[in-house]
Amino acid sequence: MKSFWPCAALAVLCLAPRARGDAPPKPVAKSYEVPYRLTAVKHIVVRAKINGKGPFNFILDTGAPALFIAPDAAKKAGVDADAKGWGVFDRFEIEGGVVLKNADGRVEKPFQLDGMNGLGLAGVELHGMIGYNILAHYRMEIDFTKDKMIWTPLDYKPDEPKRVGNGGGGAGGLEVMGQLMKFLGMLSGAKAEPDYTFRGFFGVDLEDKEGMEYPVVKSVLADGPAAKAGLKAGDRVTRFTGRTVQNVEDVRRFARKLTGDEAVKLTVQRGDEKEPIEISFKTGEGL
Numbered sequence: 084m085k086s087f088w089p090c091a092a093l094a095v096l097c098l099a100p101r102a103r104g105d106a107p108p109k110p111v112a113k114s115y116e117v118p119y120r121l122t123a124v125k126h127i128v129v130r131a132k133i134n135g136k137g138p139f140n141f142i143l144d145t146g147a148p149a150l151f152i153a154p155d156a157a158k159k160a161g162v163d164a165d166a167k168g169w170g171v172f173d174r175f176e177i178e179g180g181v182v183l184k185n186a187d188g189r190v191e192k193p194f195q196l197d198g199m200n201g202l203g204l205a206g207v208e209l210h211g212m213i214g215y216n217i218l219a220h221y222r223m224e225i226d227f228t229k230d231k232m233i234w235t236p237l238d239y240k241p242d243e244p245k246r247v248g249n250g251g252g253g254a255g256g257l258e259v260m261g262q263l264m265k266f267l268g269m270l271s272g273a274k275a276e277p278d279y280t281f282r283g284f285f286g287v288d289l290e291d292k293e294g295m296e297y298p299v300v301k302s303v304l305a306d307g308p309a310a311k312a313g314l315k316a317g318d319r320v321t322r323f324t325g326r327t328v329q330n331v332e333d334v335r336r337f338a339r340k341l342t343g344d345e346a347v348k349l350t351v352q353r354g355d356e357k358e359p360i361e362i363s364f365k366t367g368e369g370l
Contacts, residue, residue: 116231117179122205127225127232129213130178133160138178139210144195147214148244150175150188156210157190164190181234183217187243216241230339284367285309285338285347289320289331297321297352298331312364314349321359322350341366 120128122142130138139156150172152162162170170190175183188211196209219241224233286307289298297319303310320328323337324347341347349362 112236114233114235115180117177117181117234118231120206120230121227122199124199126199126205128205128207128209131213132174132176133157133162134173136160140205140207141211141213142195142199142205142209143218144212145215145218147193147212149214149216150186150211151191151193151196151214152188152211153192153196153209154190162188162190177213177234179231179234181221186217214244216244230335284343286367287314289334291330295319296329298328298334300351308347308364308367309349309362312362313360314351314362315353318351318353318360318362320349320351322348324348343367 117129122128127143128140129143131141132138133152133156136159139152139160141152152160152170152172154164157164157170160172162172164170168189168191170188172186172188173184175186175188177183193212196212199205200209219239220237221234222237224235226232284307286304287309288301288303290301292299300314300316300318300320302316303314320334322328323334326337328334328337343366345366347364347366350359351362353360
């Protein structure tokens with residue numbers, strides 16, 4: 084029995100490295116903050132560029148099997164449809180950083196878009212729908228008290244929709260409903276108001292740090308407007324164009340009202356320097 088325990092101890096020591104040698108955990112997928120707005124009937128609308136053109140307005144619809152884009156918008160984006168009405172989007176860039184490459188989509192205007200545009204229900208002109216085969220690639224976190232969703236890529240590939248052609252009669256005549264809604268909108272004077280205003284772009288990522296009174300610059304995009312003006316990671320933003328800020332949400336509230344090519348002045352504290360620094364620049368054009 085005396086010789087058993089050293090052997091047992093040796094066996095445990097030999098096995099221990101194997102337990103530590105398990106496969107390393109998979110890296111956490113990068114999440115994206117996707118700005119959105121709600122229509123009058125509470126559809127979620129996001130903006131996207133296609134092949135560098137746009138921005139275009141899309142509603143999110145898990146009931147749609149695929150990505151749909153109106154023919155006029157597809158033409159502006161340089162997307163040609165094949166004989167069955169399908170096109171390939173070389174680069175489909177959703178505001179917030181989500182990028183899809185070589186995505187298939189239908190070049191067609193569903194009756195829902197005609198109806199909503201006809202009655203002006205979206206407040207903007209709708210150009211298409213992002214359907215299930217795109218949305219299922221992401222986990223989406225939506226807080227309707229905020230103006231951004233969180234999209235996180237998933238290791239999941241949904242079945243691709245069948246590439247069928249036009250049915251000739253639509254979905255049981257539902258296209259007639261869209262035309263009727265469009266006609267009613269004309270009678271009432273309602274119309275879709277195209278929104279091509281570019282949001283102001285800073286190239287700054289801010290964060291709130293525990294124990295700090297002001298939002299901190301987490302990172303600055305190289306060659307972005309703020310970086311060129313001299314803003315640096317670690318700077319603490321105390322004022323936004325003369326208005327005091329206490330957290331990231333304060334900055335976002337002021338910034339979301341800006342469009343491209345507008346003047347911005349940030350007052351920052353840097354390191355142990357006692358005197359504040361003024362950083363002035365003009366916003367770039369975001370989506």
